[in-house]
Amino acid sequence: MTQTSSWMRCLQWITMIKQDAGYLSGAEESKGDKIMMELSLDKFEEAYEIVKEVTSETKLIYSDHFSTRTGNKVYLKPENMQLTGAYKLRGAYYKISTLSEEEREKGLITASAGNHAQGVAYAAKCYGVKAVIVMPTTTPLIKVNRTKGYGAEVVLYGDVYDEACAKAYELAEEHGYTFVHPFDDLDVATGQGSIAMEIIKELPLVDYILVPVGGGGLATGVSTLAKLLNPKIKVIGVEPTGANCLQESVRAGKVTTLEQVNTIADGTAVKTPGTTIFPYLKENLDGIITVGDEELVVSFLDMVENHKMIVENSGLLTVAALKHLDVKNKKIVAILSGGNMDVITMSSVVQQGLVLRDRIFSVSVLLPDKPGELSRVADVIAKQNGNVIKLEHNQFVSINRNAAVELRITMEAYGTEHKNQIISSLQQNGYQPKLIRASI
Numbered sequence: 001m002t003q004t005s006s007w008m009r010c011l012q013w014i015t016m017i018k019q020d021a022g023y024l025s026g027a028e029e030s031k032g033d034k035i036m037m038e039l040s041l042d043k044f045e046e047a048y049e050i051v052k053e054v055t056s057e058t059k060l061i062y063s064d065h066f067s068t069r070t071g072n073k074v075y076l077k078p079e080n081m082q083l084t085g086a087y088k089l090r091g092a093y094y095k096i097s098t099l100s101e102e103e104r105e106k107g108l109i110t111a112s113a114g115n116h117a118q119g120v121a122y123a124a125k126c127y128g129v130k131a132v133i134v135m136p137t138t139t140p141l142i143k144v145n146r147t148k149g150y151g152a153e154v155v156l157y158g159d160v161y162d163e164a165c166a167k168a169y170e171l172a173e174e175h176g177y178t179f180v181h182p183f184d185d186l187d188v189a190t191g192q193g194s195i196a197m198e199i200i201k202e203l204p205l206v207d208y209i210l211v212p213v214g215g216g217g218l219a220t221g222v223s224t225l226a227k228l229l230n231p232k233i234k235v236i237g238v239e240p241t242g243a244n245c246l247q248e249s250v251r252a253g254k255v256t257t258l259e260q261v262n263t264i265a266d267g268t269a270v271k272t273p274g275t276t277i278f279p280y281l282k283e284n285l286d287g288i289i290t291v292g293d294e295e296l297v298v299s300f301l302d303m304v305e306n307h308k309m310i311v312e313n314s315g316l317l318t319v320a321a322l323k324h325l326d327v328k329n330k331k332i333v334a335i336l337s338g339g340n341m342d343v344i345t346m347s348s349v350v351q352q353g354l355v356l357r358d359r360i361f362s363v364s365v366l367l368p369d370k371p372g373e374l375s376r377v378a379d380v381i382a383k384q385n386g387n388v389i390k391l392e393h394n395q396f397v398s399i400n401r402n403a404a405v406e407l408r409i410t411m412e413a414y415g416t417e418h419k420n421q422i423i424s425s426l427q428q429n430g431y432q433p434k435l436i437r438a439s440i
């Protein structure tokens with residue numbers, strides 16, 4: 001049996017199950033019909049077959065942790081496990097497949113400081129096509145080297161993405177290169193849609209798919225295909241609060257540019273969503289959730305502790321959004337879109353996460369300037385099972401000998417309850433602990 005015919009059988013099977021489950025009522029069927037025809041099921045099927053040549057079909061991971069926490073059945077789609085560490089290869093590879101021989105021969109160009117650079121570089125290598133990637137001069141060396149490692153020519157230009165992008169367009173004009181846009185391109189979005197094909201094949205009765213949104217290419221592919229296959233599936237876009245360009249655009253009813261973006265989720269820190277794909281996003285997304293940076297930091301720890309997986313901040317948006325989704329007993333898939341995070345960022349995210357969860361905290365206490373006081377305070381903390389990880393002792397804060405020494409204590413605790421227990425024990429023993437910014 002060919003791959004296409006096996007997928008057709010799978011589709012028939014999905015339709016049968018949906019009908020059994022009472023899906024596809026007349027009103028909802030018609031929504032699928034309204035979808036703009038440039039992104040058709042045929043194109044998605046074609047892209048799915050082509051993209052499979054170079055990507056892993058990342059299998060869904062059932063998350064006991066997030067399921068218990070939310071009262072749903074939560075599954076993770078681990079695109080962080082793709083070869084280039086993110087889903088981006090899908091769109092880039094499919095895009096190249098749609099180009100003419102002549103266009104391929106001229107070579108490709110794009111601008112990116114992140115996952116798209118590696119996706120395009122790798123896809124071009126697979127096709128034996130030249131790729132030029134313009135990266136801001138501030139791009140971490142490891143990303144530059146990885147992109148070069150896939151055989152791409154890297155041009156370092158400008159301090160920020162916008163400057164690099166302008167340069168890429170200039171070079172495209174000069175040399176006739178084909179520009180591969182990271183999100184505002186229907187072929188790129190169709191390639192990204194292969195993620196939804198895999199999800200629905202594996203979990204035909206999925207109720208919700210949560211998808212991260214930067215410029216909106218991934219969300220366009222996933223939401224459009226999901227609606228074509230089953231209009232009952234709800235697809236929710238998730239943006240960082242500090243880069244909610246799609247939410248603002250949907251509110252305004254037109255593509256809107258944010259004055260600035262401010263988020264640790266670098267892959268989704270986009271000021272303007274794509275104009276070509278905007279109609280699809282407006283039509284096919286069922287809602288947009290925004291997530292703050294602190295929630296991402298805590299989600300990083302959740303992911304490492306419960307699933308032993310490194311997921312970058314943009315990839316964590318969907319996990320952080322779970323607690324904002326007010327539903328129960330639903331089958332939910334959270335797309336973990338990438339895992340490319342450098343170790344320095346990782347270590348600071350872990351530290352901040354521990355502080356936010358009250359697993360590490362610091363207090364300042366004033367002690368009388370006399371022998372034995374340090375061990376007395378240490379004894380109080382030890383009795384509560386607090387673990388001191390840092391002490392700063394300053395003898396020159398006051399001339400009052402009864403409160404002359406400031407002790408800054410940084411401790412490890414099991415969480416908020418344990419932290420409060422340690423603080424009240426210090427108070428009961430005559431200290432006046434003041435919570436201060438945790439110093440690690």
Ligand SMILES: Cc1ncc(COP(=O)(O)O)c(C=O)c1O
Nearest residue numbers: 214215216217218267314337338
């Ligand atoms: C890891 C990750 N997630 C999500 C996105 C957002 O994708 P889009 O711009 O297609 O919305 C990106 C974009 O680079 C990304 O790198």
